Amino acid sequence: MRLEELETRLMTRILxxxxxxxxxxxxxxxxxxxGFDVEWxxxxxxxxxxxxxxxxxxxxVDRMLPGMDGLNVIEALRKDQVSTPxxxxxxxxxxxxxxxxxxxxxxxxLTKPFAIIELVARLEALLRRPSESRETTLRLxxxxxxxxxxxxxxxxxxxxxxxxxxxxxxxxxxxxxxxLTRGMLLEEVWNYKFxxxxxxxxxxxxxxxxxxxxxxxxxxxxxxxxxxxxxxxAP
Amino acid sequence: xxxxxxxRSNTFRWASTVAGVFAAFIVILFGFIYWKSDRxxxxxxxxxITQQIDFIxxxxxxxxxxAIADHLAQDSRGVQFAGFFGAxxxxxxxxxxxxxxxxxxDGPVQSVRVLQTSQADPVxxxxxxxxxxxxxxxxxxxxxxxxxxxxxxxxxxxALALGLLPAFSLxxxxxxxxxxxxxxxxxxxxxxxxxxxxxxxxxxxxxxxxDEPFSRLAAIVNGMLDEMETMINALAGVGNDIAxxxxxxxxxxxxxxxxxxxxxxxxxxxxxxTDKAIAGIDQSLAIITALLRLTEIENSRxxxxxxxxxxxxxxREVCDVYEPIAEDKNIELAVDVDRKLHVWGDxxxxxxxxxxxxxxxxxxxxxxxxxxxxxxxxxxxxxxxxTDTGPGISEREREAVLRRFYRSDKMRNxxxxxxxxxxxAAIAKLHGFRLIVxxxxxxxVEIVCPDETATRKEETLACRAESRFx
Numbered sequence: 001m002r003l004e005e006l007e008t009r010l011m012t013r014i015l016x017x018x019x020x021x022x023x024x025x026x027x028x029x030x031x032x033x034x035g036f037d038v039e040w041x042x043x044x045x046x047x048x049x050x051x052x053x054x055x056x057x058x059x060x061v062d063r064m065l066p067g068m069d070g071l072n073v074i075e076a077l078r079k080d081q082v083s084t085p086x087x088x089x090x091x092x093x094x095x096x097x098x099x100x101x102x103x104x105x106x107x108x109x110l111t112k113p114f115a116i117i118e119l120v121a122r123l124e125a126l127l128r129r130p131s132e133s134r135e136t137t138l139r140l141x142x143x144x145x146x147x148x149x150x151x152x153x154x155x156x157x158x159x160x161x162x163x164x165x166x167x168x169x170x171x172x173x174x175x176x177x178x179x180l181t182r183g184m185l186l187e188e189v190w191n192y193k194f195x196x197x198x199x200x201x202x203x204x205x206x207x208x209x210x211x212x213x214x215x216x217x218x219x220x221x222x223x224x225x226x227x228x229x230x231x232x233x234a235p
Numbered sequence: 236x237x238x239x240x241x242x243r244s245n246t247f248r249w250a251s252t253v254a255g256v257f258a259a260f261i262v263i264l265f266g267f268i269y270w271k272s273d274r275x276x277x278x279x280x281x282x283x284i285t286q287q288i289d290f291i292x293x294x295x296x297x298x299x300x301x302a303i304a305d306h307l308a309q310d311s312r313g314v315q316f317a318g319f320f321g322a323x324x325x326x327x328x329x330x331x332x333x334x335x336x337x338x339x340x341d342g343p344v345q346s347v348r349v350l351q352t353s354q355a356d357p358v359x360x361x362x363x364x365x366x367x368x369x370x371x372x373x374x375x376x377x378x379x380x381x382x383x384x385x386x387x388x389x390x391x392x393x394a395l396a397l398g399l400l401p402a403f404s405l406x407x408x409x410x411x412x413x414x415x416x417x418x419x420x421x422x423x424x425x426x427x428x429x430x431x432x433x434x435x436x437x438x439x440x441x442x443x444x445x446d447e448p449f450s451r452l453a454a455i456v457n458g459m460l461d462e463m464e465t466m467i468n469a470l471a472g473v474g475n476d477i478a479x480x481x482x483x484x485x486x487x488x489x490x491x492x493x494x495x496x497x498x499x500x501x502x503x504x505x506x507x508x509t510d511k512a513i514a515g516i517d518q519s520l521a522i523i524t525a526l527l528r529l530t531e532i533e534n535s536r537x538x539x540x541x542x543x544x545x546x547x548x549x550x551r552e553v554c555d556v557y558e559p560i561a562e563d564k565n566i567e568l569a570v571d572v573d574r575k576l577h578v579w580g581d582x583x584x585x586x587x588x589x590x591x592x593x594x595x596x597x598x599x600x601x602x603x604x605x606x607x608x609x610x611x612x613x614x615x616x617x618x619x620x621x622t623d624t625g626p627g628i629s630e631r632e633r634e635a636v637l638r639r640f641y642r643s644d645k646m647r648n649x650x651x652x653x654x655x656x657x658x659x660a661a662i663a664k665l666h667g668f669r670l671i672v673x674x675x676x677x678x679x680v681e682i683v684c685p686d687e688t689a690t691r692k693e694e695t696l697a698c699r700a701e702s703r704f705x
Contacts, residue, residue, distance in 0.1 A: 025296055164555055190556060193583045195524060197594045197655050204559045227510070 017047030049109025063090035141234030181229035250410015316378035488515030600625040
């Protein structure tokens with residue numbers, strides 16, 4: 001981890017509202033290791049108070065909490081005009097209109113059980129929500145994406161992309177340097193609301209895009225993080 | 236006392252009421268018949284005596300006495316009365332001793348009381364009579380006994396007794412019989428339901444194959460019980476399947492962890508072992524996730540998320556997603572879209588269903604094969620068809636494939652959770668679509684979307700829209 005990255009994280013305060021002590025302990029330990037300042041609350045009412053008092057940068061909320069339901073905590077906060085991004089954890093599935101609304105509102109939903117790396121990746125994504133830039137060209141190192149013409153170039157070399165591949169690369173460029181998990185890519189690029197039976201679906205598509213982006217003799221830009229996902233970085 | 240329970244039963248009470256009403260009707264009917272015939276007979280005898288008095292009065296004075304005698308002589312039953320009286324009231328002829336006191340001379344026919352003296356025992360009789368004063372001053376009286384009307388009333392009364400009593404008893408008997416029968420059937424149903432509650436799921440309610448409400452009700456309940464039995468059996472089967480499918484990856488995870496704990500000497504070795512264990516646990520979790528997803532879809536009533544879905548777009552998207560995977564496996568994936576076709580449904584779920592079908596097809600088709608994705612119009616229905624050159628599904632396996640967790644024996648070594656088709660079936664059912672799995676060789680699965688589901692949904696939507704404006 002780079003030093004400046006760690007420094008910004010130390011100033012990032014996360015509030016975790018989770019009633020299961022052991023799960024909470026693991027999450028707090030992992031996030032602290034990664035340099036976040038984590039507060040923990042074990043029930044909805046206390047959590048809501050802390051959220052109002054501490055003004056955290058992001059919330060991780062379990063959906064089923066003693067005292068007050070997790071979604072109600074979020075609704076109460078939103079009523080107070082608090083727009084802190086929220087990552088909801090739940091043992092319940094996502095086929096629910098309230099959850100749909102949550103996702104549309106910019107928050108995220110993670111179904112238990114989850115890999116801790118998935119939680120971290122989604123939290124990072126929430127904290128670094130890309131600003132709605134009006135730029136029509138995205139640039140990262142030698143890579144250039146023209147959003148109007150729908151064309152891609154690496155240096156002088158034109159990259160021939162299929163529509164879905166273009167969308168994948170655009171999503172990755174907006175979140176360069178971030179770990180993007182398969183789950184996130186499936187949801188955001190392919191609009192998948194479920195886990196496909198073929199587990200290497202994302203890998204196959206990513207393999208094609210990487211083949212096109214990282215030509216022979218060129219420095220690698222799309223990195224595979226073993227067992228977790230992918231990162232796009234300037235070479 | 237259970238034997239007398241039928242008297243308290245509703246059926247019997249109803250039967251009694253009906254019998255009572257029935258009896259009242261019969262009494263009224265017979266009363267009416269009596270009243271009508273009485274009136275008729277009196278009117279008839281009135282007409283007769285008026286004719287007779289006219290006839291006798293019109294005769295020349297010398298023949299009147301003979302005519303009266305003739306008239307009385309012809310009457311064998313002794314119902315005729317006549318009297319011919321002088322101006323001073325003395326009897327000249329006839330069988331009436333004197334002019335009846337109540338009789339108004341020259342009035343209409345009326346009822347009067349007379350003393351009959353022709354028999355040994357004089358009787359006071361009520362007769363219909365008419366009196367007329369002739370030009371010469373004599374008074375002529377003609378009368379007729381209407382006692383035969385009373386005879387008729389007797390006949391009517393007897394008929395009433397003969398008809399009403401059996402009818403009334405019949406009503407009561409029928410009521411008792413019906414109520415006992417209903418009681419018996421309810422008792423029988425009760426006993427069988429108790430057996431079902433006790434856990435005997437194969438028990439069914441008794442019903443005859445007739446179009447009778449009770450039998451139809453029993454048939455409906457039996458249908459429900461069939462469905463429940465299938466479901467409960469399926470559930471029991473699923474329990475075993477889950478246990479089996481979870482045990483395999485968990486065993487692997489446990490073995491590698493155990494081995495790692497004793498044999499791993501370096502961090503790398505330990506990490507390798509842990510990775511294996513995590514993979515095993517992830518596979519178990521995938522099974523649980525898929526299972527929960529299936530239950531979620533089966534239990535959802537999410538018609539709220541329904542809209543007009545462009546199937547041709549979904550097909551192209553699915554093809555888009557799976558083309559590279561098919562290509563890697565050296566399988567040709569072709570999409571054939573007739574024209575733009577829409578159905579009423581949940582876009583995400585329909586995408587999931589079609590993606591699952593294509594996923595399966597690509598997974599089970601050997602290298603060098605072909606997977607076809609078609610969208611076409613059938614007879615008042617839209618059909619999504621996925622065909623492949625894989626092994627297909629045998630007749631025997633067809634039903635089982637739609638059950639949760641079933642994976643064809645040939646495919647045991649192909650990774651995958653085996654819930655794919657169950658999921659598709661659940662999604663189809665939620666939409667009112669049909670899932671048709673055709674027998675091999677070659678895989679061929681169809682989702683048939685009948686047009687009426689669309690119109691039905693549109694109607695409810697229209698209704699909802701209307702009610703919002705009201």
